[in-house]
Amino acid sequence: MPSDLFIVGGGPAGYDAAMAAAKRGIKTTLVEKEHLGGSCLNWGCIPTKFLLGAVASLAELEGQVKMKTASGQIQLDLPALVDRKKRHLEATRKAMAAALDKAGVQLVRGELKMIGAVKSVVTVGDEPQVFEYKRCILATGSRPAAHPGLKADHDAILNSGDILSLREVPKSLLVVGAGFIGLELAQFFSRAGSAITLVEAAPRIAPSEDEEVSKALHQSFKRMGWDIHTGVRIAALENAAGRARLVLEDGREFGADKCLLAVGRLPNSRNLMLEMLGAEVKGAGWVHTDEHLMASPTVYCVGDVNGRTLLAHAASSQGEWAVRHFAGELSDPYEPGPIPGCMYGAPETMRVGIMEAQAREEGMDVKISRSQMVANPIAQAHGATGGLVKCVWGEGRLVGVTAVGHGVASLATLGTVLVSQGWTHKQCEEFIFPHPTLDEALKAALLGPAA
């Protein structure tokens, strides 16, 4: 019997869409080719948080050792950690499958081969099966990018998925790409004992972040002993007798036990023949969507694969929105408001809304106010005094917040509320922040002199 809604991909976008559809009594089929939870649960957000959680004690101890208030030794058991992470992921996937079943969603384990307007072909086992539906939600996600000459061999040269299964901490780790994926994993392996060499083509690490944030991160990681090279181009990367060997265009060479390739992500839209539906596919395969997240008259396209915002919570929001649109609950364009982004570890970063450079480019009447983390007693108590909080004001209202330092990812949700509501200085002044908190670093930035 045909479904009302046919969802392809069981990551955050597809899974949350399926649950939202089931809740509304919509007959729903969900196709997943590998693991429920997608990249986020299986090879991204969640496993990296398990790794970073496991070295949080080391990060805390670092702060106290620096202040000479404590000393000690902590031994990480990486095989045990990897196994525990694996058990957690398995249990979560099982719980997700059970939730889908309970909600009445038909879960198909298979791979989409060809998409059509109202029917699609899925390979289930080895057999092609045809599924019919009223509408489809395409939520096939993304995968680690590989470039010519920059390819994971899954032995010495690893992608961000491979490296999560390492059972031995490499003595030396070469990290290619200083976006959040590279930086979070480098932080983990650094604290676990790897010597880190970080290579980035852009002129600064965390190149999508505010410049002051990049600079503070750079200082922190230098203090952690990382060898950082920015604005460099790679001539060759190879597996030389089981070790990674990297040559820069300027001739410099680096060797390491392992290399992590973290050079961005690519959309999972290969061979789907989306163009047959009239969908527009851009660049490496990013699927263009209209203001209602539709790629064609019957196909929504949500999550990473549409290239809008490669973040799990953005994907979930889009997936749920598509269901509500399908259900006729809303018809206005999709306007999610400001979407926060974080990097976890020690230090952390957060960002939401419009950053300074963008605000200036757009010709806004921009004012900036700041606070330094060193002035916050909680940061002081943890011996982690680097970093800052930076507020961007446009026409007298808060339009953006970013921060870098101890625990600042915990400011992301609060910052999102304030930015999405466009708080004024007066509103901030009249609001009571609890004391003493890290949140007061945000308060200090909000109330600081704006210029």
Place this chain on the structure above:
Amino acid sequence: MPSDLFIVGGGPAGYDAAMAAAKRGIKTTLVEKEHLGGSCLNWGCIPTKFLLGAVASLAELEGQVKMKTASGQIQLDLPALVDRKKRHLEATRKAMAAALDKAGVQLVRGELKMIGAVKSVVTVGDEPQVFEYKRCILATGSRPAAHPGLKADHDAILNSGDILSLREVPKSLLVVGAGFIGLELAQFFSRAGSAITLVEAAPRIAPSEDEEVSKALHQSFKRMGWDIHTGVRIAALENAAGRARLVLEDGREFGADKCLLAVGRLPNSRNLMLEMLGAEVKGAGWVHTDEHLMASPTVYCVGDVNGRTLLAHAASSQGEWAVRHFAGELSDPYEPGPIPGCMYGAPETMRVGIMEAQAREEGMDVKISRSQMVANPIAQAHGATGGLVKCVWGEGRLVGVTAVGHGVASLATLGTVLVSQGWTHKQCEEFIFPHPTLDEALKAALLGPAA
């Protein structure tokens, strides 16, 4: 020359009032008898956070050891920690004095002896001096309570101020009083190595908190090996040859190297002859204030001493409000909105707004929704899966939030925004929480089934 505003007490209420007054060009005198920063900076919020920050590595390691993913040894250097804390407090007090000076506030080091309507007597050095003013802000704060038979001798029986200067971790620590002060300090000494015995007269620990929060805390502390006795009355507490000896009314006896008395706080209003002004003084000396925070026609009374809310951020809010009222900027009654409260450490608690029991008492149409911390991946990553987030809904709007567990104090400010704005279920549903975060434990509670 007489001041416009005469402020007594340099804690959060008085200091923030003085800075707010100076900013408005009000001629201001601030009297402080001991240390700028008051109890919060010198014997309360801040030093306890330094202690808890120093054992955060131990708390994190505990979580990993429990999961068998790490092992290790951490040695705290208590004298070094106490000295570092001392240096931080001194530097902060110096910065506060400099800020007052720069702002043009006259700082008088002395003790208020007698308060009058438009002039007061202050002992400066050994000399009484008379200060004249238009209005006074009384912000004299509170001090650790002592009861007959329950008195600190500052040797074996310590109050919450004394214990901060210990340079040796007691092998055993008896904690009398299971409010936040007792529980935070007990957490620190427990992780630093003391065997903890906790004694509380109320039927449960953290008796002012939601019952489910108390219960979860109790479980956590039991797992940490504490010997907890609730609903008990003390017959005797004494220093027996340099050790603390406690006898309960039921005859049971406990001995320990040290005893911490944390049995509440008392207002600093002794011998001020406030009654001469027509002020009403209640109970142990709590000063009654009207809807404009006034104790008499020329005297505002703010912070702990008025007994409204014994929290630093409430005190600051009141102090600033009094200045704005004096300046004629506002005339409506003081309505601060919901004031958050937290306990720090591992586990933590947070609370803001109306709790379940109060909401039911008030006859509201109450619904409760919850999430368990075990379902949050960040809590899982830290191996700290106890606790919950609990939302209280009244007439379809969020009226209260409380939580207990790993890092939940970071939910306090966010919770305060949501409660003060009275968010609906629909608003929560449409808001994008960043993933993965601890804040999603709040999201899960907000969106959970309400009954």
